[in-house]
Amino acid sequence: MKIIVSIKEVPVRDSQLRISADGRWIEDGDLSYEMNEPDAYALEEALQLKERHGGEVIALCAGPSGASRTLREALAKGADRALHIEDEHISSWDTLGLARLLAKAAGPEKPDLILTGLQSDDLGYGQTGVVLAEILGLPHATIIMAAEVLDGSIRVKRELESGWFQNIEMTLPAVLTIQSGINKVRYATLMGIKKAKSKELKALAAGDLGVAASATATIERIYSPQKVKQTQLLTGSAREAAAKLIEKLRFEVRVL
Amino acid sequence: MSETVLVIMEQRGGAWTRTSFETLAAGQRLAAEMGKTVSAAIPGRGVDALANEVASKKLDRVYAVEHELLNDYTADGFAAALEELIRQVQPSIVLFPHTYQVRDFAPKLATRFNQALISDVIRIRNENGPIFVRQLFQGKLNADVRPGGPAPYFISIQAGAFNAESLEAGAAPVEKFVPHLKAADIRQRPQAPFRESTGAVDLTAAEIIVAVGRGIKEKDNIPIVEELAKALGGELAATRPVCDSGWLPIERQVGSSGQTVSPKVYIAVGISGAIQHQLGMKGSKTIVAINKDANAPIFEVADYGIVGDLFEVVPALVESLQSALVAH
Ligand SMILES: Cc1cc2nc3c(=O)[nH]c(=O)nc-3n(C[C@H](O)[C@H](O)[C@H](O)COP(=O)(O)OP(=O)(O)OC[C@H]3O[C@@H](n4cnc5c(N)ncnc54)[C@H](O)[C@@H]3O)c2cc1C
Ligand SMILES: Nc1ncnc2c1ncn2[C@@H]1O[C@H](COP(=O)(O)O)[C@@H](O)[C@H]1O
Numbered sequence: 001m002k003i004i005v006s007i008k009e010v011p012v013r014d015s016q017l018r019i020s021a022d023g024r025w026i027e028d029g030d031l032s033y034e035m036n037e038p039d040a041y042a043l044e045e046a047l048q049l050k051e052r053h054g055g056e057v058i059a060l061c062a063g064p065s066g067a068s069r070t071l072r073e074a075l076a077k078g079a080d081r082a083l084h085i086e087d088e089h090i091s092s093w094d095t096l097g098l099a100r101l102l103a104k105a106a107g108p109e110k111p112d113l114i115l116t117g118l119q120s121d122d123l124g125y126g127q128t129g130v131v132l133a134e135i136l137g138l139p140h141a142t143i144i145m146a147a148e149v150l151d152g153s154i155r156v157k158r159e160l161e162s163g164w165f166q167n168i169e170m171t172l173p174a175v176l177t178i179q180s181g182i183n184k185v186r187y188a189t190l191m192g193i194k195k196a197k198s199k200e201l202k203a204l205a206a207g208d209l210g211v212a213a214s215a216t217a218t219i220e221r222i223y224s225p226q227k228v229k230q231t232q233l234l235t236g237s238a239r240e241a242a243a244k245l246i247e248k249l250r251f252e253v254r255v256l
Numbered sequence: 257m258s259e260t261v262l263v264i265m266e267q268r269g270g271a272w273t274r275t276s277f278e279t280l281a282a283g284q285r286l287a288a289e290m291g292k293t294v295s296a297a298i299p300g301r302g303v304d305a306l307a308n309e310v311a312s313k314k315l316d317r318v319y320a321v322e323h324e325l326l327n328d329y330t331a332d333g334f335a336a337a338l339e340e341l342i343r344q345v346q347p348s349i350v351l352f353p354h355t356y357q358v359r360d361f362a363p364k365l366a367t368r369f370n371q372a373l374i375s376d377v378i379r380i381r382n383e384n385g386p387i388f389v390r391q392l393f394q395g396k397l398n399a400d401v402r403p404g405g406p407a408p409y410f411i412s413i414q415a416g417a418f419n420a421e422s423l424e425a426g427a428a429p430v431e432k433f434v435p436h437l438k439a440a441d442i443r444q445r446p447q448a449p450f451r452e453s454t455g456a457v458d459l460t461a462a463e464i465i466v467a468v469g470r471g472i473k474e475k476d477n478i479p480i481v482e483e484l485a486k487a488l489g490g491e492l493a494a495t496r497p498v499c500d501s502g503w504l505p506i507e508r509q510v511g512s513s514g515q516t517v518s519p520k521v522y523i524a525v526g527i528s529g530a531i532q533h534q535l536g537m538k539g540s541k542t543i544v545a546i547n548k549d550a551n552a553p554i555f556e557v558a559d560y561g562i563v564g565d566l567f568e569v570v571p572a573l574v575e576s577l578q579s580a581l582v583a584h
């Protein structure tokens with residue numbers, strides 16, 4: 001099986017975000033980055049499928065040159081090679097343009113399976129995998145919590161709301177968007193990190209892929225959300241704040 | 257191009273998905289601001305009764321999108337049926353509730369019209385055209401998004417963002433629409449939905465819930481919050497990443513894919529407050545947030561907040577409770 005995993009690099013989770021001077025994105029120069037969380041689960045799923053069925057795992061990322069770190073991490077965990085679509089302003093592409101870029105790189109590989117995360121931590125559109133499937137003419141299923149390859153087809157477990165699930169079968173090739181928690185993610189070993197250095201990491205310039213930027217959704221301004229509730233902040237040392245809260249629970253909320 | 261906003265309503269086996277009506281309210285609001293009309297469509301099989309029910313709202317028209325192959329939801333079936341309807345009706349904007357089902361097919365449908373779905377929208381404004389507000393970075397920032405390119409625009413609406421109570425009444429004609437679907441064109445073969453055998457934990461009955469998020473850092477720290485839950489006589493709950501990591505069993509997960517709770521008091525400890533978590537606990541009577549980040553989205557819904565390190569605050573709470581017990 002040839003499996004492509006689409007991996008995005010996003011600012012680390014506890015980053016203090018500052019809005020950039022033009023008000024359209026964040027100051028991203030001095031942030032630290034990590035692999036988007038569900039994508040790490042997607043990578044793990046691909047590695048486990050390869051362990052069971054043989055084949056090849058290819059990590060695919062569109063992002064600035066620095067994103068090669070995250071692709072190296074994927075190689076260290078066991079991906080066989082990586083494709084890096086380089087673009088310094090990847091967040092300015094809308095989903096349609098971005099998915100067309102990914103399709104240009106993924107399509108010619110003729111994969112049996114493409115895995116993406118179900119949602120990115122930064123933009124959170126929750127749709128790139130589905131759009132990619134449509135562009136490539138492949139069937140898809142989303143929010144996947146288990147995948148089992150059968151003969152020429154795949155059976156997947158979709159998460160529905162409120163603790164419900166559903167099994168679906170599709171023919172291969174197909175696209176799946178993977179939900180966090182589907183498996184237990186491995187760490188890169190020292191040996192893996194060493195090996196990764198000699199694995200192929202191919203850079204493609206976004207500008208060379210012949211994809212015109214589309215402007216179906218333009219971010220005009222970003223800003224801090226307004227609070228809907230008036231929060232009573234309880235201040236002081238941990239002890240003082242704790243005592244105040246107990247008092248509130250006793251005399252205002254009356255649950256104690 | 258007609259000047260109608262088309263709202264795609266969701267139902268399962270003849271029962272409404274509640275957020276469909278919130279989306280209809282969003283549609284009426286958008287239409288009022290932009291000088292448009294609203295229509296509704298209900299895809300499925302045997303949806304006449306539901307269509308008649310929606311027809312009592314202030315709408316231009318209701319489409320009962322009927323086909324045997326729409327009985328079980330599939331991404332291919334729903335995308336094909338609604339593509340055909342949209343090509344006929346030619347709405348300027350199509351609205352969906354942002355459900356798991358919509359996440360599964362709406363991006364595909366939008367792609368067929370050379371559009372990207374603007375997903376999980378929380379507010380709508382008119383500034384020389386519609387502006388859709390959506391969250392970035394798991395709710396830490398908001399973005400104003402302007403759609404572009406040839407209409408229709410495709411928008412999904414976050415649960416709880418619009419009020420279904422504000423729906424205006426009316427009397428709309430119902431039209432049956434039978435799409436040309438072929439079984440051979442549907443590549444997904446779905447089976448019946450099921451529930452995992454759930455453990456005995458029913459969080460919905462608890463009056464006090466102490467919920468823990470990734471701020472707890474590791475499994476070995478769980479007893480710290482467990483002790484607080486015990487001291488308050490409450491239940492322990494968790495966010496998804498805590499359950500994903502196996503620090504607490506999944507039966508204790510609160511949120512869109514876990515349980516929905518509304519206790520008297522919900523104490524969120526080291527929880528950022530992403531929308532998928534909020535959906536499961538927003539209805540709590542009183543919400544307390546303990547988080548070291550004053551900008552965490554959980555403070556947007558909290559009644560009481562302590563900005564601080566949970567590893568200091570939580571033990572202090574337990575201590576404070578114990579000494580209060582002695583005093584009373
Ligand atoms: C389709 C879908 C379904 C989902 N379903 C659910 C669901 O049912 N339930 C759910 O919970 N999530 C769900 N999620 C995930 C959700 O989007 C968030 O990722 C998740 O809720 C975040 O969990 P968290 O708050 O524990 O972690 P984080 O977002 O990592 O937040 C940790 C918080 O802890 C704080 N913190 C860190 N250290 C300390 C300290 N020492 N003292 C005090 N505070 C500290 C940080 O400031 C931060 O705010 C779903 C996502 C998707 C896409
Ligand atoms: N720039 C990117 N490079 C590689 N994969 C991406 C990129 N953006 C999004 N994806 C994939 O698409 C998924 C969903 O992203 P989104 O639609 O932005 O929520 C992510 O989890 C990734 O797997």
